[in-house]
Amino acid sequence: MIHKFKxxxxxxxxxxxxxxxxxxxxxxxxxxxxxxxxxxISAIKALVEKYPEDQLREAMxxxxxxxxxxxxxxxDQYINSIEFQNRSPVIKALCLHVAHDCNLRCAYxxxxxxxxxxxxxxxxxxxxxxxxxxxxxxxxxxxxxxxxFFGGEPLMNFEVVKKLVDYGRSLxxxxxxxxxxxxxxxxxxxxxxxxxxxxxxxxxxxxSIDGRKAVNDKMRYTISGGGxxxxxxxxxxxxxxxxxxxxxxxxGTYTRENLDFAKDVLxxxxxxxxxTSVEPVVxxxxxxxxxxxxxxxxxxxxxxxxxxxxxxxxxxxxxxxFFHFAxxxxxxxxxxxxxxxxxxxSEYIAVTPEGDIYPCHQFVGNEHFLMGNxxxxxxxxxxxxxxxxxxxxNKKKCRDxxxxxxxxxGCHANAYNFNHDIYVPYDLGCELEKKRIECSIYxxxxxxEAENAETVSEIVDMST
Numbered sequence: 001m002i003h004k005f006k007x008x009x010x011x012x013x014x015x016x017x018x019x020x021x022x023x024x025x026x027x028x029x030x031x032x033x034x035x036x037x038x039x040x041i042s043a044i045k046a047l048v049e050k051y052p053e054d055q056l057r058e059a060m061x062x063x064x065x066x067x068x069x070x071x072x073x074x075x076d077q078y079i080n081s082i083e084f085q086n087r088s089p090v091i092k093a094l095c096l097h098v099a100h101d102c103n104l105r106c107a108y109x110x111x112x113x114x115x116x117x118x119x120x121x122x123x124x125x126x127x128x129x130x131x132x133x134x135x136x137x138x139x140x141x142x143x144x145x146x147x148x149f150f151g152g153e154p155l156m157n158f159e160v161v162k163k164l165v166d167y168g169r170s171l172x173x174x175x176x177x178x179x180x181x182x183x184x185x186x187x188x189x190x191x192x193x194x195x196x197x198x199x200x201x202x203x204x205x206x207x208s209i210d211g212r213k214a215v216n217d218k219m220r221y222t223i224s225g226g227g228x229x230x231x232x233x234x235x236x237x238x239x240x241x242x243x244x245x246x247x248x249x250x251x252g253t254y255t256r257e258n259l260d261f262a263k264d265v266l267x268x269x270x271x272x273x274x275x276t277s278v279e280p281v282v283x284x285x286x287x288x289x290x291x292x293x294x295x296x297x298x299x300x301x302x303x304x305x306x307x308x309x310x311x312x313x314x315x316x317x318x319x320x321x322f323f324h325f326a327x328x329x330x331x332x333x334x335x336x337x338x339x340x341x342x343x344x345x346s347e348y349i350a351v352t353p354e355g356d357i358y359p360c361h362q363f364v365g366n367e368h369f370l371m372g373n374x375x376x377x378x379x380x381x382x383x384x385x386x387x388x389x390x391x392x393x394n395k396k397k398c399r400d401x402x403x404x405x406x407x408x409x410g411c412h413a414n415a416y417n418f419n420h421d422i423y424v425p426y427d428l429g430c431e432l433e434k435k436r437i438e439c440s441i442y443x444x445x446x447x448x449e450a451e452n453a454e455t456v457s458e459i460v461d462m463s464t
Contacts, residue, residue: 002073003402004032007442008308013072014441016402020071023445027051027059035060036067078405079393089381089388091138092145093343095350095361096131098123098160099152104186104228107219108253108281108289122157123353128164130374131351136175138379148182150350150361155189165201182206184251186220187232195239203247207236210252211264211278218257219289237272249323252278255289259298262305269313269320277323280432282414291428300435307439311446325440327406344412345371345387349379359387362413387412390422397425407433 001016004024011029013022030050035043044056051059066072101120102109132147139145147168149161161183168179183198184206198205209232210216217227240248250273254261261278268276280299283290291299306322313319342348345359352364355374363369371380392398392409410433414426 001400001402002032004029005438007304007438008446010442010445012438012441012445014402015066015072015074016405017076017078018071018074019405020066020074021441021445022066022072025059027055028062031056031059031063035063036073089138089346089379089384090140090142091135091347091349091379092142093148093348094131094135094146095148095150095348096123096128096164097151097350097352097361097364098128098149098154098164099156100353101156102152102186103156103188103223104153104220105223106221108255108283120152121353123160123351125160125163125167127351127353127355127374128160129167130355130377132164132168132171132179134374134377134379136171136177137377139177143176144178144180146180146182146348148184150184153186153189154183155185155194158189158194162197162201180204184208186228187235188222188228190232190235190239192238195235195242199239199243199246205239205243205248207232207239207248207250208252209233209236209250209268210254211258211261212267215258215264216252219253219255233271240273247275249275249277251276251323253281254278255281256291256295257289259295260302261299262302262309265306265322266309269309269318273320275321275323279324280429282411282417282426282429293428296428296431299432303432303435303439307443310443314447324436325443327437327440342408342411345369346384359383360413362411363416387422395423395425397430401430403430403434403437406437 002013003016004011004013006012006029011024011026013024013029013032014020015022027047030047031043034046038046040057040060043060044053047056063072099122101122135145135147147164149164154161165179165181168181172178180203181201182204183202186208208220209229210220213227213229216229220228222228236250240250250268252264252268254264258264265276265278268278280291281289285292303324307325310320310322310325342360344363348360349371350358350361350364351374352358356364357371357373357379358364358366358369359371369383371383372378390409390412392401392404395409398404398409407430410425410429412422414429415422415424418426
């Protein structure tokens with residue numbers, strides 16, 4: 001299977017199964033519609049009015065060379081992979097909901113302004129401790145374990161966060177584990193002391209802001225109705241300035257209220273943030289700010305604009321990163337990741353303040369997806385197996401999709417929320433993902449144009 005596309009002034013062909021990406025001439029681009037599907041004579045006949053026969057034969061030779069090198073029209077090597085077929089349950093990542101409460105009331109919040117449609121509450125140290133114990137117990141031989149302090153707003157329960165970091169560190173040596181901690185915050189409660197602790201102890205920090213002041217404050221406002229932009233921007237600048245080379249993201253959400261979201265991405269870059277992520281809202285289609293299929297042309301144009309800006313600013317010595325263009329073009333790091341994605345429910349779980357276990361943070365509160373409770377120390381691996389099997393080969397729409405090894409079947413929660421089935425991907429999300437992949441390949445190619453490499457097969461990571 002191949003996918004060919006034009007982005008900017010470049011023509012590309014992606015070999016889906018090998019992951020090889022080729023920057024090609026227009027003649028090869030056109031010829032691939034006919035050859036090798038048709039014989040050389042028929043292919044030449046189809047294009048001879050546009051290109052001389054000798055050039056067409058030369059282009060066919062180039063195509064043949066790529067096929068012989070197993071870099072074009074290759075067979076699927078993953079479906080029968082022993083690594084994929086013999087998977088055992090291993091939990092490697094944990095989303096700790098240390099606060100089901102929030103000091104903002106964001107209009108689009110999937111967590112119902114922090115309470116996840118339940119009682120507001122904070123996680124106790126005992127519950128968090130049991131969650132970390134469970135993660136260690138079910139992590140098998142996995143050494144590196146991911147823990148995200150999440151909410152609501154986790155800084156509302158920061159003393160417990162600190163105790164849990166200390167407890168996690170105390171488990172590492174005896175269990176041969178290493179915890180990588182992340183915290184996601186709206187920034188309202190940030191101060192110098194908290195920022196210094198985060199910079200010293202968190203491997204990553206996600207800072208929530210939607211972009212321009214008017215855009216941010218329309219959706220992200222305080223309990224009293226005031227905007228949050230003026231409060232958080234100085235704090236975000238301060239924590240990032242002190243963070244050095246450690247990872248962070250400023251992360252926003254775009255809606256139908258700001259379809260021109262490229263301006264928000266560039267605004268965040270202009271504020272000095274080098275690692276940005278502005279993501280599409282996912283909500284009920286009857287909500288006024290929900291994205292619609294008719295918005296896709298404008299949304300595609302926004303991604304084009306971001307791609308060109310990344311290239312231009314890099315050339316001007318002002319590079320920045322955009323999370324959704326930071327894909328892995330080498331199709332790594334492992335077969336399982338390529339086929340199953342985030343691992344929600346099978347490799348990744350979320351834990352509520354009461355200790356209830358769910359496949360991920362977006363399923364919290366839906367009792368159908370309750371997997372157990374950390375205080376009992378058990379996980380329902382029947383439900384876990386259901387998620388484990390929700391891979392690209394078991395999703396009809398994914399099987400023949402060129403993007404399947406990059407999106408890995410998409411978000412299970414979005415699939416369920418829109419289609420009531422984790423095996424049926426969210427259509428609009430699929431279209432946006434495919435556009436982002438094309439833009440990512442284009443940006444990488446432009447940034448490495450001087451190398452004049454025909455095949456792109458390295459990791460694209462614009463955040464570095």
